[in-house]
Structure formats: C-alpha cells, structure tokens
Amino acid sequence: MYSYVARQPILDTDKNTIGYELLFRDGPKNTFPDMEPEKATSRLLSDQFLNSHCDPTGDKLGFVNFPYQSLIQLLPTLFPKENLIVEILEDCEPTDELLDAVKALSKKGYKLALDDFIPDPLWKRFLPYIDIIKFDIQLVPLEKAQLFIHRCAKFNIKFLAEKVETHQEFLHAKEIGFDYFQGYFFSRPELLQQRSIEPSQLAVLQLCKEISSKDVDYEAVERLVVSDVSLSYKLLRYVNSSSVISKPITSFKQALVYLGQNKLRQFISLVAVAHASQHKPQSLYTLSIQRARICELLAINSSLEVEPSQAFLMGMFSLLESLLDQPLPLLLGRLPISEEIKLALTAGSGDLGYLLNAVQAYEKANWEQVSHYCQILNISEQLIAEQYAESVEWVDVFTQEDN
Secondary structure, three states, X not given: OEEEEEEEEEEOOXXXXXXXXXXXXXXXXXXXXXXXXXXXXXXXXXXXHOOOOOOOOOOOEEEEEEOHHHHHOOHHHHOOOOOEEEEEOOOOOOOHHHHHHHHHHHHOOOEEXXXXXXXXXXXXXXXXXXXXXXXXXXXXXXXXXXXXXXXXXXXOOEEEEEOOOOHHHHHHHHHOOOXXXXXXXXXXXXXXXXXXXXXXXXXXXXXXXXXXXXXXXXXXXXXXXXXXXXXXXXXXXXXHHHOOOOOOEOOHHHHHHHHHHHHHHHHHHHHHHHXXXXXXXXXXXXXHXXXXXXXXXXXXXXXXXXXXXXXXXXXXXXXXXHHHOOOHHHHHOOOOEOXXXXXXXXXXXXXXXXXXXXXXXXXXXXXXXXXXXXXXXXXXXXXXXXXXXXXXXXXHHHHHHHO
C-alpha cells in the first residue's frame, strides 16, 4: 500500500519557499479524488503525519485544509502547532460554533488561514484570530483585494495570493501588499508517494466500540493496540508529537495514560475515519505480534535484567523496515522509545539486542546462532523453544478471537 500527497510551494516576496499546501491524493494521478472532504483531510493527516518518517514539508510550514466538522471537533489539536497552518475552507459558514472553535485553536497557539476568501461582513468578528487570508486572484480582482488589505491594517494578518499564473500578476500582487504567493507561475503541485502501513479494520472498529463507553477501559484498548503494529506505531508517533514527553515511553499503557480519554478518543476517531475501508494486516503484522510476545515472555521467565514491556515494544517494531520499505533508524527517530530499544533494533547491541538476535536466529532455525546468544544471555535453548511455542499459540488464539 502507498499513500500519496500533492504539495504546492508557497513563497514570500523574495521567492523563498516558506511552506507547502498539502493536497490529499488517493493514487498516482495528481487529482483530488471523489471523496468527502472530512475523510480526505483525515486520510491526509493520518498518512502524512502519523505514518512514517517522511515529512512532506520538511522544516517548512504545512498548509492543510480543514472542513467545518473537523474544525468544530478541534481535529487540528491532534498535531503539533509549530509547522501547521490550519486552513478554514471557503465553504465553511461563519457560525457562532465555528467562531468558538477558531478562538480555541488560536488560544492554543495554532495559526489559522481563511482559504479562497471572499470579503463579507459576517467574517469581521473572526479577523482578530486569523493569521493569513488567501485570495484567489483569478476570482477576486487585485484592486478589490487591495482595498480589503488596507482595511485590515490594524490586524496582524498576512495575505497570500493564490493562483498566480504570470510574472505580471506576481509583481502586481506584491506591489499592492500581498506577503505570500502560490500558483502555477512558481510550481504545479508535486506528487509525493511513500509506503503506507494500514491498521486492521477490525481492530479499529473494536477500538471505536471501546471509546464509545463513558469510561474508557484502558486495558481493553491496550490489548487492541498491541494487536496491530500499525496502530502501535501511529499511537507512539502521536504521543511523541502531541504530548510533553519527560522520559521515554516504556509501555503502551503509559502512552495511553499520557493521552487521557479525550485525546485517545480523538486519535482513534481520526484513524477510524482515515482507514475505514482499508485492507486487513498481512503475515508481517502477525509475525510482529508473535515476535513481541516471545520477547516479552523471555524477559518474564528468565533472569535477564530486561523490562518485559520494553522487550514487547522492541519485538513489535522489529519489522517496521520491512513493512514500510524505509530505513529503520529514520523510522525510530520519531518514536519516544528508549535508546536501549533503538540500539537493540539498529545495532543488535545490549541484552535487548542479544534477545532479539536469539529470537530471529530461532525463527530461521540457525541453531548455531541460537546457542551462541543463549550463552551470552545465560538462558537455555529449551526456554526459547518453549516460549516460542507459547507465543505461536497466543497469536493463534488472539487471531481466532478477533475473527
């Protein structure tokens, strides 16, 4: 599976790129799909900000369209505010409900933009909370835009000219006070493709059921999260980007506690909307769960000074490179996990690394390597055989329950 996004650069008056507008695409054709805007926004956010190391904006600003309901639900707060520009779509009605959401987002430090803006007195009360106004200069004459820019001098608002198609339009827009520019004169939208990792549809549906309760059962949620490597990866990426992490996460339970019920409901709702019709996981996902389980069991049933929860995390993420076709060090760079786990996964070092090496050798029936690492870890080969069999049985039972 692949995810796609088109990005179009946004430039300042000196033609320096300050950011990109991100546009959802569901295939290699660089066109917007026949899809509800809410779902398109959720898919774009999940695919590009929760899925992999590949940040489509780099260190630049990311301009993302948010339809009405996603704004009311404060969906942007799921993501870091530093590089995100929240674009209020042009078909949003300037209601009291929307104004309350805009005020809340502004108070939290999010930058807001009015997209394809048409001057209207109904939007006047929104202006104190708006950072950028975008004019489609093919629809709004530059002379009309200039009058509005002058009337907004008391506000700290930047103005962006969209659909700039000629050098003359760029010069004219710059002359009358526009700060930023976007359009075919500079660049057409560029399509980016990357490997995508999708959660189990069944696991997502079960999570939706759990979060619908008044009081979330964290143990039930944790059980579902650890059953799916995609959800596990997305959860830790989300915790790392949206919470203040004072120390590395050592268990999924800890990650869930960091979030709290409200953020957890938002996270699961986003993933559910984004992937409501995606395929179920393949054999690599099952192997990830099994490997996580055997690493956990070996940590529990031996004298190793290894936390079982850390052993589980290590096993769960040991196949990310195969799942995403991307270098493991880059994938791990954005996860709030301990250096011991990162070194174990990338260098095979430390007790965690030796443990993973032993498990991988057993999977390949490389008995010489199994014996070697058992001696280093001071565990018996029989223990590995027993725990391996138990992990296989555990995964089989888990799969049967889910089916």
